[in-house]
Amino acid sequence: MLTTLALHRRSIRRYNGQPVSRAELETLVRLAQEAPSWKNQQTSRYHIVTTPSLLDAARACLGGTNPQKTEGAAALIVTSFKHDIVGHTHGQPDNEGGNGWGWYDLGLQSAYLLLQAAELDIDTLVIGIRSAQQLRQLLNIPDDETIGAVIAVGHRTEDVPRPPRKPLEDILRFL
């Protein structure tokens, strides 16, 4: 049930080193593909690192304490999108959103991916503090792709509490 999955999903910052199979990782991306996208352009891309030595090198591209938080994760998924397509017609932005719509589509797909992981009892951490430049060079990510978040994938060492959400009246208005 979706509500149960959404409540079970947590950002996990301590992983136990257990593997996640290639078939499971493909399942995550396959479900992500079911998200809606601008004119069904499907510009989101996934660069999945599982090779141990490359995983360490990719973790070193993360900022702050993120390298420590991803120790024991089975994979890092570097997400990206082909820019200047979504939100554009003939290379020109359709409105003020511009490539923001590419980020939007990537975010939608990422949400699906996280929930699919939760259903498979696989844990995740979305990481925004990372060096896109270092990741691009390390993983040979093409220049026509904008690099988004890195999603760590693995299995939790322990349960963590749910960070509180704002009251509905702070974020919602009916008109």
Ligand SMILES: Cc1cc2nc3c(=O)[nH]c(=O)nc-3n(C[C@H](O)[C@H](O)[C@H](O)COP(=O)(O)O)c2cc1C
């Ligand atoms: C776009 C984005 C970037 C994030 N970047 C980081 C990060 O760099 N490091 C980190 O520890 N958590 C990061 N997070 C996780 C958030 O801190 C987390 O989702 C939030 O505290 C709510 O907790 P929950 O995911 O368990 O519900 C990020 C989340 C999002 C959506």
